[in-house]
Amino acid sequence: MAYWLFKSEPDCFSYADLAANPDRTTGWDGVRNYQARNMIRDEIKVGDGVLYYHSNAAPPAIVGIAEVVREGHPDPTAFHPDADHFDPKSREDDPTWYQVSIRAVRAIEPHLTLPSLRAIPGLASMELLRKGSRLSIQPVSTVEWETIMSLAQFCNRS
DNA sequence: GCCAACGTTGGC
DNA sequence: GCCAACGTTGGC
Numbered sequence: 001m002a003y004w005l006f007k008s009e010p011d012c013f014s015y016a017d018l019a020a021n022p023d024r025t026t027g028w029d030g031v032r033n034y035q036a037r038n039m040i041r042d043e044i045k046v047g048d049g050v051l052y053y054h055s056n057a058a059p060p061a062i063v064g065i066a067e068v069v070r071e072g073h074p075d076p077t078a079f080h081p082d083a084d085h086f087d088p089k090s091r092e093d094d095p096t097w098y099q100v101s102i103r104a105v106r107a108i109e110p111h112l113t114l115p116s117l118r119a120i121p122g123l124a125s126m127e128l129l130r131k132g133s134r135l136s137i138q139p140v141s142t143v144e145w146e147t148i149m150s151l152a153q154f155c156n157r158s
Numbered sequence: 159g160c161c162a163a164c165g166t167t168g169g170c
Numbered sequence: 171g172c173c174a175a176c177g178t179t180g181g182c
Contacts, residue, residue, distance in 0.1 A: 009180090033165075056180055114181080132163040134179050 003140040004044060005051040005128055006066070006102070015052045015064040015107060024104040025069060029077045030085045032097060036137040041072040041098040043139075050102055051140060051148065053128065054111075061111035062148065070101035106154045122147045 006028065008014065018026055031037055050066040074095035077083040090096035117123055127138040140148075 007180090035165095058182095060181070132180095134164055136179090 001047060001049070002043070002045065003049045003051070003142065003145040004039070004068075005053055005062075005138040005140050007053045007055045007136045007138075009056045010054045010063075011056070014054065015066075015104065018052070018066065018102070019064070019104040019107065021104075025101055027070075027075070027099045027101050029075045029099045031075070031099065031136060032085055032087065033136060036135055037096075037098055039137050039139070040100050044068055044071060044100050044137075046071055049140075049145060051145075052104075059111075059113040059115060061113040062108060062117070062152075063111045064107045065105040065152075065154075066102040067105050068100055069103045072098040072100055075099040108152045109155050110153065112148065112151060116151075117148075120147065120151065 013026070018024060028040070031040060046068050048068040050068060051062050052064040052066050053062050054060055074092070075085075075090075075097040076099075077085050078087045078090035078095065078097040079092055080086055081088075085097075087096060114128075117126070118129055123129060123144060126140070126144050127133055127135065
């Protein structure tokens with residue numbers, strides 16, 4: 001059992017979008033960074049916990065919890081010339097890019113905003129809070145996860 | 159819109 | 171393998 005943080009721009013695909021999907025589930029496609037790809041392909045397992053983070057938001061924040069429901073498998077959007085993230089280098093018989101599938105578990109309300117997270121001493125070394133941190137998939141330690149769970153309030157229905 | 163930080167590309 | 175140029179990310 002491991003924990004992760006997934007970034008998404010809410011204008012592109014928000015936590016509410018995830019929760020509105022059939023079975024509250026989506027394939028996390030479009031990751032085109034090798035470090036993130038390696039985690040998706042090799043490390044992220046079914047049952048792992050996911051912090052859902054809204055980047056490029058005002059304010060940026062952790063807004064929900066999700067869980068991994070399918071481990072790494074080839075990202076189909078890389079194969080389709082019409083898709084946003086088409087990559088001709090990724091072939092079906094030798095895929096470059098992978099995705100996992102995640103399911104929305106609970107929305108966090110109020111959101112855990114970036115400034116509020118920076119104020120928590122126990123989270124000082126969190127990857128998300130590092131200056132210049134850009135990875136869209138990040139490992140989260142058990143201690144960080146438990147600290148965040150202790151801060152989070154969850155909607156009754158979410 | 160600005161800009162710092164980072165990843166990728168490509169010439170050498 | 172080095173590194174400058176360039177593109178992207180993402181907070182502010």
